[in-house]
Amino acid sequence: MMIETDQAEIEEAKSKFKVLWEEAKKVETVLGASNKAKSTAKNYFDLFDHYSRNRAKKIFGKLKLKFEIENERRMIEIAHFSSLLAKEESETYIERSHVIMAAILTILREKASSFEEIKKILSEIISSEEIEAEIRKLVEIDKIEREGEKYKINLETLF
Numbered sequence: 001m002m003i004e005t006d007q008a009e010i011e012e013a014k015s016k017f018k019v020l021w022e023e024a025k026k027v028e029t030v031l032g033a034s035n036k037a038k039s040t041a042k043n044y045f046d047l048f049d050h051y052s053r054n055r056a057k058k059i060f061g062k063l064k065l066k067f068e069i070e071n072e073r074r075m076i077e078i079a080h081f082s083s084l085l086a087k088e089e090s091e092t093y094i095e096r097s098h099v100i101m102a103a104i105l106t107i108l109r110e111k112a113s114s115f116e117e118i119k120k121i122l123s124e125i126i127s128s129e130e131i132e133a134e135i136r137k138l139v140e141i142d143k144i145e146r147e148g149e150k151y152k153i154n155l156e157t158l159f
Contacts, residue, residue: 037061077109078102084159088141100126100134101143105153108144112152 004010041060045052052060081102086094100122107118119131135151138144142157 034061037065040064074106077106081105081159088159097134097137100130101138104131104134104138104151105143105158108151108153112147112150114149115151118151 004013038054038057038061041057041064042052044060045056078099079102082094082098085098085101086092089098091098103122103126104118107113107121115132115135118135119128122131135144139146139151142154144151145154
């Protein structure tokens with residue numbers, strides 16, 4: 001990483017980024033409408049004994065890809081938060097508690113949530129006691145704060 005102050009260099013970098021960004025959008029569109037995506041959509045629709053039109057398969061493929069990309073970004077964020085939490089504790093290894101706290105932070109990054117809302121999302125995987133303990137720890141280390149019934153990320157001290 002470098003810091004650039006030359007305005008011409010900055011403008012050139014912006015232009016290159018815009019081109020890459022537009023190409024990335026095209027890739028999503030192309031992949032979402034590919035024969036493989038349409039075949040996958042057909043398989044989903046077949047589960048419910050319904051034929052589907054080509055346009056329905058295309059939009060289904062695009063939606064599936066969009067949600068997969070969002071989910072992958074969320075998982076990368078959980079891994080990143082886990083790593084940062086372990087680093088703050090000078091831990092060599094990422095522990096279970098780091099991953100749970102990272103999942104809670106990821107939920108709260110999207111919107112302030114009550115304990116019950118967080119529990120609803122995680123309770124199939126993590127016990128209520130563990131969720132509560134990790135929320136307490138996040139409050140103690142000042143990563144989140146409670147505002148009424150909701151918890152929210154403390155942006156000033158996040159990382």
